[in-house]
Amino acid sequence: MLEINNLRASLEEEGKEILKGLTLTVEAGKVHAIMGPNGSGKSTLSYVLAGRDGYEVTDGSATLLGQDILGMEPEERAAAGLFLAFQYPVEIPGVGNMTFLRTAVNAQRKARGEPEMDAATFLKEVRARARDLKIDAEMLKRPVNMGFSGGEKKRNEILQMAMLEPKICILDETDSGLDVDALKLVSDGVNAMRSPDRAFLVITHYQRLLDHIVPDVVHIMVDGRIIKTGGPELALEVEKNGYADLIGEAA
Amino acid sequence: MGLPQAKLTATEARLAALAMPEAPGWTRLGRLGARARLEAMGLPGRRDEYWRFTNPADLVTPAPVPAAVFEPSENPVFHAMDRLRLVFVDGVFDAAASDDPALAGVEITRLAEAQALDIHWAAELYGTLEARGQEPVERPMAALNTAFATDGVLIRATGRAEKPVNLIYLHKSDTSDAILHHVIRIEPGADLTVLENGPAAARFNKVMEVDIADGGAFHHVRVQGRDHERRAVTHVFARLGQESTFKSFTMTANGALTRNECVIELTGDEGVAHVAGACLGDGSDFHHDDTIFITHDAERCESRQVFKKVLKNGATGVFQGKILVQPGAQKTDGYQISQSLLLDEDSQFLAKPELEIYADDVACSHGSTSGAIDERALFYLRSRGVPRAEAVDLMVLSFIAEAVEEIESDVIRDEIVERLAQWLARHRR
Numbered sequence: 001m002l003e004i005n006n007l008r009a010s011l012e013e014e015g016k017e018i019l020k021g022l023t024l025t026v027e028a029g030k031v032h033a034i035m036g037p038n039g040s041g042k043s044t045l046s047y048v049l050a051g052r053d054g055y056e057v058t059d060g061s062a063t064l065l066g067q068d069i070l071g072m073e074p075e076e077r078a079a080a081g082l083f084l085a086f087q088y089p090v091e092i093p094g095v096g097n098m099t100f101l102r103t104a105v106n107a108q109r110k111a112r113g114e115p116e117m118d119a120a121t122f123l124k125e126v127r128a129r130a131r132d133l134k135i136d137a138e139m140l141k142r143p144v145n146m147g148f149s150g151g152e153k154k155r156n157e158i159l160q161m162a163m164l165e166p167k168i169c170i171l172d173e174t175d176s177g178l179d180v181d182a183l184k185l186v187s188d189g190v191n192a193m194r195s196p197d198r199a200f201l202v203i204t205h206y207q208r209l210l211d212h213i214v215p216d217v218v219h220i221m222v223d224g225r226i227i228k229t230g231g232p233e234l235a236l237e238v239e240k241n242g243y244a245d246l247i248g249e250a251a
Numbered sequence: 252m253g254l255p256q257a258k259l260t261a262t263e264a265r266l267a268a269l270a271m272p273e274a275p276g277w278t279r280l281g282r283l284g285a286r287a288r289l290e291a292m293g294l295p296g297r298r299d300e301y302w303r304f305t306n307p308a309d310l311v312t313p314a315p316v317p318a319a320v321f322e323p324s325e326n327p328v329f330h331a332m333d334r335l336r337l338v339f340v341d342g343v344f345d346a347a348a349s350d351d352p353a354l355a356g357v358e359i360t361r362l363a364e365a366q367a368l369d370i371h372w373a374a375e376l377y378g379t380l381e382a383r384g385q386e387p388v389e390r391p392m393a394a395l396n397t398a399f400a401t402d403g404v405l406i407r408a409t410g411r412a413e414k415p416v417n418l419i420y421l422h423k424s425d426t427s428d429a430i431l432h433h434v435i436r437i438e439p440g441a442d443l444t445v446l447e448n449g450p451a452a453a454r455f456n457k458v459m460e461v462d463i464a465d466g467g468a469f470h471h472v473r474v475q476g477r478d479h480e481r482r483a484v485t486h487v488f489a490r491l492g493q494e495s496t497f498k499s500f501t502m503t504a505n506g507a508l509t510r511n512e513c514v515i516e517l518t519g520d521e522g523v524a525h526v527a528g529a530c531l532g533d534g535s536d537f538h539h540d541d542t543i544f545i546t547h548d549a550e551r552c553e554s555r556q557v558f559k560k561v562l563k564n565g566a567t568g569v570f571q572g573k574i575l576v577q578p579g580a581q582k583t584d585g586y587q588i589s590q591s592l593l594l595d596e597d598s599q600f601l602a603k604p605e606l607e608i609y610a611d612d613v614a615c616s617h618g619s620t621s622g623a624i625d626e627r628a629l630f631y632l633r634s635r636g637v638p639r640a641e642a643v644d645l646m647v648l649s650f651i652a653e654a655v656e657e658i659e660s661d662v663i664r665d666e667i668v669e670r671l672a673q674w675l676a677r678h679r680r
């Protein structure tokens with residue numbers, strides 16, 4: 001599904017290299033988790049994959065379903081099936097949540113040559129999914145993320161993901177800021193979307209998310225590289241011992 | 252005190268090219284008074300403080316700078332609405348193209364015809380509000396208009412008008428120099444909506460005097476657009492009685508030069524005056540100026556000024572807005588916001604917001620900002636699949652929304668949003 005090969009990327013302005021030859025393959029139907037110390041480049045990886053400005057890819061490749069995504073515009077990557085749930089979702093004053101969602105859904109459909117979703121169907125779908133995530137109607141009416149609490153913003157990311165039905169879902173610390181109940185809601189939302197033709201890349205610091213969204217594979221990222229890959233037990237090891245041993249092992 | 256030589260020469264040259272109508276009838280005194288004011292003030296020049304951001308040179312030359320006629324291919328704005336159309340071609344009323352001006356609750360006469368009569372209800376208003384608006388700031392272009400207007404309409408609303416009156420201006424000649432003067436009187440409790448849309452003329456000078464009696468309501472929605480080379484100076488002078496309402500919204504897109512002045516006097520308690528504008532400018536040959544002056548001279552009145560400008564490719568936007576609260580105008584609620592969204596570094600926004608307050612129990616606020624598109628928000632929208640151009644349009648429309656929301660009618664508001672969106676789609680990049 002998602003194949004990243006020897007990816008190197010630097011900050012455009014400072015020229016500082018953040019991703020230093022990262023290789024990772026996420027198969028269809030699987031959930032992969034990435035853990036790693038602060039500043040190791042996890043968010044940078046997610047931004048580079050989503051196509052944010054400010055990074056220069058100096059080497060390597062990234063393909064989604066065989067298509068090279070690094071040369072695409074962010075909107076093309078989205079239409080190709082890539083979704084990033086932001087670590088820090090952005091507030092957009094004046095743009096209504098519903099208008100935004102509907103524009104996004106239909107823009108992606110248009111890009112893929114599919115018919116637009118009509119207003120009634122859209123409304124029905126949003127309401128049903130919002131209900132599952134306990135996002136109330138009043139929040140849907142507000143401008144995008146405006147005045148949302150940290151946890152509400154994260155739930156709104158999952159609502160967008162549910163509506164857009166992407167192929168690869170990258171979740172960047174979606175668990176941070178969530179209370180225990182919200183963590184359960186969000187995890188249920190993600191689990192409901194698990195399917196043989198969809199994959200997840202879950203960036204997190206904590207085992208508690210992985211208790212709910214059980215990963216098939218866990219990667220440890222340090223200093224812009226994956227230094228170790230294993231099963232769910234790897235996350236438990238990190239939880240218990242931190243990263244020091246793993247870093248020592250790899251060195 | 253004499254005028255500086257340059258100003259005197261320019262004023263004399265302009266006056267030499269103008270003539271009053273042969274039979275001005277009841278407008279005669281108003282016109283002569285205005286001419287005297289104009290001679291005393293002289294025409295505006297680049298050095299005048301009030302014209303610091305906008306060069307009036309092309310507005311004051313004896314002959315207009317030629318402006319190519321622009322024929323829009325799409326239907327004019329408001330065309331689908333039920334409204335009474337009054338059409339002016341290059342500043343001359345066109346009866347054949349207009350609707351029969353019979354409307355329940357409203358009396359409409361054409362200035363060029365009405366002034367032949369000996370008496371008219373508009374006699375006590377023609378030039379009166381304009382003259383009041385010359386203090387404390389001089390507005391010579393308006394005095395010129397009162398003195399030399401060739402046409403216009405006189406509208407008196409005595410009840411609730413059953414539909415809006417739509418003044419339509421058409422530009423058919425490259426060298427037209429139109430001077431229109433409208434007088435509108437809203438009788439106690441009456442309610443009228445006036446819509447205006449251009450292209451206008453190669454050069455367009457328009458004054459609208461609006462006198463709103465106690466409990467009256469006047470709604471004004473104007474669209475200035477689709478006429479790239481025209482130059483325009485317009486004035487709205489409004490006087491509000493007790494518990495009356497004045498709401499004016501202007502959308503401006505394109506036009507080489509536009510100066511819209513709006514001068515409002517709140518003279519009765521609990522009056523409400525809102526003026527708003529959304530302006531879209533593309534190119535270094537675009538210059539738009541909103542100059543607003545609101546005087547609170549009664550208690551518990553509310554005024555709002557909401558102006559948004561979207562500028563790209565070297566366009567210039569100007570805002571000069573003032574709230575003057577006179578002694579005794581207690582409980583005044585005054586709000587003013589002027590903001591620009593600069594889509595590139597070549598465009599500029601020049602603003603002079605002012606408050607002058609002589610009462611102690613008032614709540615007035617003003618703010619002015621200039622900003623660029625928020626790149627983080629833009630990436631967020633794009634990451635959800637919204638193409639860049641559409642995402643920018645979405646953000647631009649949301650930026651303008653506060654001004655557009657000042658339009659009360661849903662139907663008109665939707666139409667304006669649609670026009671704004673169309674303009675944005677035509678002007679991508």
Ligand SMILES: Nc1ncnc2c1ncn2[C@@H]1O[C@H](COP(=O)(O)OP(=O)(O)OP(=O)(O)O)[C@@H](O)[C@H]1O
Pocket residue numbers: 011018036037038039040041042043044045054087
């Ligand atoms: N725009 C930027 N300007 C300067 N430094 C940056 C920028 N973006 C990222 N960095 C640096 O790159 C490194 C990787 O940052 P990144 O946000 O990818 O880390 P992370 O693994 O997501 O960390 P966390 O677990 O704290 O979220 C950090 O050292 C960070 O300071």
Ligand SMILES: [Mg+2]
Pocket residue numbers: 042043044087172173
């Ligand atoms: Mg991060």
